[in-house]
Amino acid sequence: xxxxxxxxxxxxxxxxxxxxxxxxxxxxxxxxxxxxxxxxxxxxxxxxxxxxxxxxxxxxxxxxxxxxxxxxxxxxxxxxxxxxxxxxxxxxxxxxxxxxxxxxxxxxxxxxxxxxxxxxxxxxxxxxxxxxxxxxxxxxxxxxxxxxxxxxxxxxxxxxxxxxxxxxxxxxxxxxxxxxxxxxxxxxxxxxxxxxxxxxxxxxxxxxxxxxxxxxxxxxxxxxxxxxxxxxxxxxxxxxxxxxxxxxxxxxxxxxxxxxxxxxxxxxxxxxxxxxxxxxxxxxxxxxxxxxxxxxxxxxxxxxxxxxxxxxxxxxxxxxxxxxxxxxxxxxxxxxxxxxxxxxxxxxxxxxxxxxxxxxxxxxxxxxxxxxxxxxxxxxxxxxxxxxxxxxxxxxxxxxxxxxxxxxxxxxxxxxxxxxxxxxxxxxxxxxxxxxxxxxxxxxxxxxxxxxxxxxxxxxxxxxxxxxxxxxxxxxxxxxxxxxxxxxx
Amino acid sequence: xxxxxxxxxxxxxxxxxxxxxxxxxxxxxxxxxxxxxxxxxxxxxxxxxxxxxxxxxxxxxxxxxxxxxxxxxxxxxxxxxxxxxxxxxxxxxxxxxxxxxxxxxxxxxxxxxxxxxxxxxxxxxxxxxxxxxxxxxxxxxxxxxxxxxxxxxxxxxxxxxxxxxxxxxxxxxxxxxxxxxxxxxxxxxxxxxxxxxxxxxxxxxxxxxxxxxxxxxxxxxxxxxxxxxxxxxxxxxxxxxxxxxxxxxxxxxxxxxxxxxxxxxxxxxxxxxxxxxxxxxxxxxxxxxxxxxxxxxxxxxxxxxxxxxxxxxxxxxxxxxxxxxxxxxxxxxxxxxxxxxxxxxxxxxxxxxxxxxxxxxxxxxxxxxxxxxxxxxxxxxxxxxxxxxxxxxxxxxxxxxxxxxxxxxxxxxxxxxxxxxxxxxxxxxxxxxxxxxxxxxxxxx
Numbered sequence: 001x002x003x004x005x006x007x008x009x010x011x012x013x014x015x016x017x018x019x020x021x022x023x024x025x026x027x028x029x030x031x032x033x034x035x036x037x038x039x040x041x042x043x044x045x046x047x048x049x050x051x052x053x054x055x056x057x058x059x060x061x062x063x064x065x066x067x068x069x070x071x072x073x074x075x076x077x078x079x080x081x082x083x084x085x086x087x088x089x090x091x092x093x094x095x096x097x098x099x100x101x102x103x104x105x106x107x108x109x110x111x112x113x114x115x116x117x118x119x120x121x122x123x124x125x126x127x128x129x130x131x132x133x134x135x136x137x138x139x140x141x142x143x144x145x146x147x148x149x150x151x152x153x154x155x156x157x158x159x160x161x162x163x164x165x166x167x168x169x170x171x172x173x174x175x176x177x178x179x180x181x182x183x184x185x186x187x188x189x190x191x192x193x194x195x196x197x198x199x200x201x202x203x204x205x206x207x208x209x210x211x212x213x214x215x216x217x218x219x220x221x222x223x224x225x226x227x228x229x230x231x232x233x234x235x236x237x238x239x240x241x242x243x244x245x246x247x248x249x250x251x252x253x254x255x256x257x258x259x260x261x262x263x264x265x266x267x268x269x270x271x272x273x274x275x276x277x278x279x280x281x282x283x284x285x286x287x288x289x290x291x292x293x294x295x296x297x298x299x300x301x302x303x304x305x306x307x308x309x310x311x312x313x314x315x316x317x318x319x320x321x322x323x324x325x326x327x328x329x330x331x332x333x334x335x336x337x338x339x340x341x342x343x344x345x346x347x348x349x350x351x352x353x354x355x356x357x358x359x360x361x362x363x364x365x366x367x368x369x370x371x372x373x374x375x376x377x378x379x380x381x382x383x384x385x386x387x388x389x390x391x392x393x394x395x396x397x398x399x400x401x402x403x404x405x406x407x408x409x410x411x412x413x414x415x416x417x418x419x420x421x422x423x424x425x426x427x428x429x430x431x432x433x434x435x436x437x438x439x440x441x442x443x444x445x446x447x448x449x450x451x452x453x454x455x456x457x458x459x460x461x462x463x464x465x466x467x468x469x470x471x472x473x474x475x476x477x478x479x480x481x482x483x484x485x486x487x488x489x
Numbered sequence: 490x491x492x493x494x495x496x497x498x499x500x501x502x503x504x505x506x507x508x509x510x511x512x513x514x515x516x517x518x519x520x521x522x523x524x525x526x527x528x529x530x531x532x533x534x535x536x537x538x539x540x541x542x543x544x545x546x547x548x549x550x551x552x553x554x555x556x557x558x559x560x561x562x563x564x565x566x567x568x569x570x571x572x573x574x575x576x577x578x579x580x581x582x583x584x585x586x587x588x589x590x591x592x593x594x595x596x597x598x599x600x601x602x603x604x605x606x607x608x609x610x611x612x613x614x615x616x617x618x619x620x621x622x623x624x625x626x627x628x629x630x631x632x633x634x635x636x637x638x639x640x641x642x643x644x645x646x647x648x649x650x651x652x653x654x655x656x657x658x659x660x661x662x663x664x665x666x667x668x669x670x671x672x673x674x675x676x677x678x679x680x681x682x683x684x685x686x687x688x689x690x691x692x693x694x695x696x697x698x699x700x701x702x703x704x705x706x707x708x709x710x711x712x713x714x715x716x717x718x719x720x721x722x723x724x725x726x727x728x729x730x731x732x733x734x735x736x737x738x739x740x741x742x743x744x745x746x747x748x749x750x751x752x753x754x755x756x757x758x759x760x761x762x763x764x765x766x767x768x769x770x771x772x773x774x775x776x777x778x779x780x781x782x783x784x785x786x787x788x789x790x791x792x793x794x795x796x797x798x799x800x801x802x803x804x805x806x807x808x809x810x811x812x813x814x815x816x817x818x819x820x821x822x823x824x825x826x827x828x829x830x831x832x833x834x835x836x837x838x839x840x841x842x843x844x845x846x847x848x849x850x851x852x853x854x855x856x857x858x859x860x861x862x863x864x865x866x867x868x869x870x871x872x873x874x875x876x877x878x879x880x881x882x883x884x885x886x887x888x889x890x891x892x893x894x895x896x897x898x899x900x901x902x903x904x905x906x907x908x909x910x911x912x913x914x915x916x917x918x919x920x921x922x923x924x925x926x927x928x929x930x931x932x933x934x
Contacts, residue, residue, distance in 0.1 A: 001853050002845055004728040008857065009841040015868040016834050020827060022877040026787045027823040034788035039773045039781055042789050042801050 038095065041072070048073035053109040053132035055089050055101050058169075058367050061141040064089045064102065064179075077102075077183045081141075083176040084148060087208035088139060088312065088365060091179035093194075094187050101135060101365060104311035108133045108369050108378075131372050138167035138367040146482035147172040150475040154460030156437075157210035157344040159453045160479055163352040163442060165382035166361030168310075169450065170479065171345075175205035211308075212315040214341035215455065218427025219279045219409075219468065220438045221336025223397060224350050226276050228298035229287050230393040235272055237396050241283045243270040249328035256285050256331055259426070276400040277408035279424060281335050288334020292322055295334065301388040302360055303349050309385075310345065310363050317342035337428060348453035351440040354401065355421070355448035358394035360385040402445045410439065412473035415481055418489075419445040422476065424468030434458040439472035443480050450483045452476040491913075492552035496544070502560035503544055507537050510567020513797065517575035520798020529574065532586050536567060539593045546597040547906065550604070554910035555843060558902050561836050562887050565829070566895070569888035572816050573809045575798055581809050581890045588892040592899035599903035606907045610851045613665035620658030621701060623651035627709060650893035652714050653884075657897055657904070660721060660862055664854035667729035671850065675730040710756060713869055713883030719743055720865045725858050729850075764879035779806045783874045786812075786819035787826070794822030809890040811882045815874045829888070830871070836902075837864040843905055846912040856908045859901050 026034065035042070052075065055064035063085040066075035077092045079085065090100015098106060111132035147158040147170040160170035181193035198204045207213060229235040243263045246255040264270050264280035275283035288295065299305070299319035308314045320339040322329045332338030342350075345363060353360045361384060368379040401421035404410040410422040425438030437456040442448040454475045459466020483489075511533040518529040540563050547554060566589055574582030603609065609616070626632065631642040642649055667674070723739040750757045763777045773781045782805040789800065802808050802816030809816070818826045840860025847853040863886055870885050872878035884894040886901075 001728050001731070001850070004731055005841060005844050005853070005857055008724055008728060008861065009838070012837050012841075012861070012864045012868075013834065015864070015872075016830060016837075018877060019830060019868060019871045019875060022872070022875045023787070023818075023823060023826050023830070026784060026875055027791055027818060027826065031788040031791050034784050035791075037768060037773075037781070037785065039768075039770075040785040040789070041804070042785065045801055 044094065045073060047110075048075050050110050051075050051131040052077065052092075053111070053134040053372075055085075055109075056134055056136050057085075057139045057141040057144070058137060059141050063137075063139075063141075064092075071185070073185060076185065079179045079183070082178045082180060084144060084172070085139070086176045086179045086205075087173050087210070088137065088171055089179060090312065091182045093182050094185055094190055100312045101137070105135045105366070105369070108135060133377060134370045134372070136367045136370060137365050138162070138165075138169060139171065139365065140169045140483075140486065142486055143170040143479065143483055144172060146170065146479050148174075150454075150478040151456070152461075154456045154471075155209070155458070156454070156456035156460060157208070158455075158475060158479060159210050159344050159348040159451075160483065161348055161352060161361075161363060161451050163355035163361060163448045163451045166352070166363045166384075167367065167382070168363055168365050169483070171208075171210055171365070173209040173211075173344075175203075175209075177205040208312070209455065209457070210344045211310060211312065212343065214315055214317055214343050214346075215436050215457065216338070216340055216427040216429065217336040217342040217347050218425035218436065218438055219281075219284075219336060220347050220350070220423045220425035220440045220453075221340060221342070222276055222279065222284045222334075223354060223401065223423045223440065224298055224302065225284050225287055225295055225334050225336075226272060226400060227354070227389050227393060227397050228291060228295040229272065230396055231298065231389045232291050232294040234291065235287070237273040237400065238271050240269050240271050241275065241286055243268055243280070244282055247282050247285055247331070249331055250289070251325070251327055254328065256282065256328075258282055273400050273403065276397075276423070277403040279404075279409045284334040285331035286334070288330045288332070289327065292330040292333065295319070296321060298388060299340075301386060302353050303346055303385060304342070308343070308345060308349065308363060311365050314345060315343060317346040336425065344453050344455040347438065347440050347455070348451050351421075351423075351442050351453060352451040353388050354394050354397045355442040355451055356394075357391040358387055358389040360388050398445055401441075405441070409467075409469045410441070410473050412469055413439065413441055413477040413480075415443065415477060415484070418443050418480075418484065420477070420480065421445040421448075422473065424473060426467040426469075429458060434462075434464050435466055437462070437466045437471035438468045439476045441473075441476045441480065443484075444489060447489075449487065449489045450480060452479045454479075495554070495556040496548050496552060499547070499556035499559060500544055502557065503540055503563055506560045506564035506567065507533075507540060509564055510536060510571065513568055513571035514574060516797040517571050518578075520575070520796075521578065525578075528578070532570070532574070532583075535586055535590060536563075536570070539590055543593050543596055546600055550600045551906050551910035553913035554906040555839050557839050558836060558906055558909075561832050561839070562899075562902055565832055565887035568817070568829070569813060569885075569890075571797065572802075572813055572820075572888070573890045575820075576803055576809045576816060577890075584892075585890050585895075588895045591892065592895040595896050596899040596903045599900050600907060603904070603907055606855065606904060606911065607849070607851060609661050609855070610665035610668065613662045616658045617662035617666075620655040620662060623655035623658065626651045650891070652709075652711060653893040653897040654900075656714070656718065656721075656862055657859070657901055659718070660725075660858040661855060663722060663725050664851055664858050667725055668850035668854050671729040674726075675732060711882075712757070712760070713866075713873070713881030716881055717862070717866050717869055717883065721858060721861050724861045724865075725854055728857055729854060760879045760881070764876065767876060779812070780876065780880060782806065783812050783815040784876060786815045787875065790819040790822040790825075792823050794818070794820045794825055796820060807882075810884060811870060811880075811889065812874055813885055813889045814871055817888075833864070833867045833886075837867075839909075840864070840905055843909040843912060847908050848912055852908050852912065856905060859905050863898070863901060 052066040054062045056062050063081045064079050067078055069076050079089055088100060090098060090102045092098045092102045109132045143160055151158050151174050155174055157173040161168045177197055182190050184190045197206050199206050243265050245263045246257040248255055258264055258281045264278055270280055270283055296319050304317045304319040307316045318341050329338045333340050369377050371377045398421050401423055402419055405413050405420045405422045409424040413420050413422045420441055420443040422439060422441035427436040429436055437459050439454045442451040454472040456471050459471055462471050514529045514533055515526060518525040543559060570585050573585045626642050642651060723736050727736045759776055763780050766772060767777045767780045786802050786805055797820050800819040802819045805812045805815055837860055844853050844856035847856050866883060866886060869881060870883045873880035884891050886898045
């Protein structure tokens with residue numbers, strides 16, 4: 001019988017080998033595919049087993065935090081302030097990719113970034129009680145609320161930032177959304193809510209107007225055109241231009257008129273300073289025709305044609321290269337129309353460059369990262385995107401912008417006792433649609449503490465009557481005043 | 490001399506197994522919480538005392554026996570205990586420790602009572618009917634269905650799965666019957682269509698016993714046991730008769746039977762469907778949930794596993810019984826699963842060796858029957874949880890939670906050890922003859 005026994009032995013070994021091969025397949029070769037199946041909740045359990053760090057405003061308001069649950073998933077992500085910070089915090093969905101700060105500082109929030117404290121090591125060895133780091137933002141909750149209140153129900157955005165450091169102190173867009181339902185453990189309900197926000201439409205509340213939608217900046221762009229003019233060396237603030245009722249556009253039989261459909265001064269002549277103060281279109285159209293490349297280069301130095309580097313991501317603002325056969329567009333580009341399009345954040349950076357002696361501050365939301373037991377683990381230094389223009393030119397543009405608020409189109413932004421620098425914009429959008437209202441500003445003019453950029457899409461509640469002066473300037477003023485009260489400047 | 494060396498080898502291997510087992514228990518306890526270490530120290534003591542006692546019994550009653558089987562069983566038992574304790578520190582964990590003690594008592598009792606395994610062949614018909622009776626017991630009013638299959642009986646506070654013990658009884662019956670009639674069964678006395686067919690009357694009792702037990706298991710929806718039983722029977726028949734045609738014919742029958750079963754029974758169709766289409770979104774949260782969780786656990790474990798106590802094998806339903814191997818695979822990885830697989834292979838190899846060295850037909854057939862029982866049962870459940878085969882619920886010997894399973898497997902290895910002892914202790918008549926006449930080179934020149 002020995003022969004049979006040996007054969008049976010070989011048979012048994014063959015069976016065990018088959019198990020061995022199958023184990024290799026399941027545990028090694030196909031392991032990733034199998035483990036990544038959506039029905040495998042292990043990754044989710046792990047994701048929610050760490051007490052993820054909070055996202056906190058500079059004044060200590062928790063705008064995203066993890067709260068303990070009694071269920072299979074130990075911690076649930078909640079956003080106590082709901083819609084107010086949705087575009088900043090982003091959201092941590094139950095299934096799917098995180099967005100906003102949740103995504104940008106994910107490693108820190110789950111405690112895997114930066115340095116390991118003794119507590120971290122102990123937590124990890126015991127496989128329990130892990131806690132991520134807190135992310136402290138530069139956002140000030142009171143300024144954020146002021147921005148929300150100023151914008152009201154109007155569709156648009158308000159950006160407030162520190163021109164020296166680039167730290168963003170308020171970043172509010174309307175429409176917005178509530179991140180809480182998206183973070184729900186009920187994946188079906190989360191998906192339903194997400195789909196109700198129409199994620200792929202051009203007006204979805206999921207997308208921040210402030211950082212990710214671009215619009216023609218209109219006359220606020222004249223600040224940039226004026227900067228390019230001064231930097232080109234061909235113009236001074238007192239350089240004079242003809243002041244016609246309209247200018248003929250080359251290559252066509254069309255004309256470009258001022259907003260008022262007449263000349264700006266009535267004297268037949270206008271200087272650059274006055275042209276900015278009263279926002280004279282014909283002057284800046286002429287500059288646009290003269291120095292198109294200088295303007296584009298200035299725009300690019302200030303961040304156009306590439307996404308601005310912000311943690312939560314941005315859409316690029318655009319300033320086109322206009323070929324000779326499209327020369328009329330150069331006139332429109334000079335006044336921020338035509339193919340020029342900018343985010344609210346980009347126009348805030350333009351104002352911040354003027355306020356910051358010509359140096360372009362790099363915008364950011366992070367103030368510092370704090371480990372629960374080890375204190376501050378990361379506090380980045382302010383960074384710059386480069387010098388866009390000389391401090392002298394910046395000072396000359398500042399003077400012009402002060403005049404805008406003092407005695408030009410932006411008088412609605414005047415604050416008693418403080419010199420405010422600003423520029424209005426009323427931008428044509430689509431044919432027949434109401435104009436967009438813009439205002440960019442900073443104050444105090446001689447020692448800028450805060451830059452505020454306001455954008456109101458299609459004039460908001462003012463409709464066809466809307467202008468930057470009427471709609472946007474008072475909003476900027478409200479935010480500036482709020483900051484003045486807060487920080488006593 | 491040789492006996493003492495074997496027992497010393499066994500003791501040192503046993504110590505190694507117990508150190509590994511205690512370490513595993515300590516790990517899972519600490520992973521729960523640092524101050525839980527004290528909870529498992531009594532378990533370690535029980536394990537060490539229990540296995541050392543079993544070893545002492547072997548020193549007294551099976552001095553010449555194979556020194557590997559007990560340590561190999563010990564390490565499987567201890568690792569199983571660690572996994573079960575990790576999954577259920579208050580319920581099944583402590584219960585499994587008690588069952589281990591009961592199992593070791595039965596192990597020792599078997600060795601003490603069955604001094605000569607040949608005696609068993611005398612009681613073959615009694616054992617056969619006892620086996621059949623045990624199988625039928627759950628179908629009586631004593632039976633309690635658990636998880637759909639009616640495999641359990643309940644008396645007092647205990648529930649017991651008599652099928653586990655029935656297998657051993659029936660293996661003894663088969664071995665004894667085949668040893669007695671193997672020549673008759675092998676002789677082809679009739680010729681049908683150029684095939685030599687043995688006289689069917691010699692097969693009578695065998696076929697009746699086998700057919701009834703299969704029918705009962707099938708009726709009780711115990712598919713795993715049916716498959717196991719079928720294989721054991723065919724293998725033993727092949728070994729006894731050396732006629733491969735029986736095995737081929739048997740497997741042909743098996744496929745025919747399986748096909749009919751598939752056509753007739755919904756639960757068989759479902760098993761196959763789950764096997765083929767486990768990741769189907771329509772099934773994965775329902776009927777295929779358990780199977781999918783098993784694969785997720787194994788895949789998550791990868792090469793090295795998450796570490797003891799660091800994974801989530803509690804997500805697999807029935808992780809402590811049928812799916813204990815997947816739970817282990819998540820936390821110990823391929824390293825762990827292959828190590829366990831190799832331990833089973835070693836036990837099977839030792840069993841085969843014992844079978845070869847047994848000196849009579851009954852001993853050989855019994856040893857091979859018991860070894861194949863253990864090996865095929867292991868294969869069926871490991872193949873099932875790794876999706877090599879359709880899943881048929883059956884326990885993993887020594888590792889899964891369950892008193893009946895542990896107890897019958899301890900009896901199984903006790904019988905193997907008994908055969909091994911007798912095979913080594915009694916001088917082989919042929920070898921004696923060779924020594925006497927100065928035959929092959931076993932005599933110093």
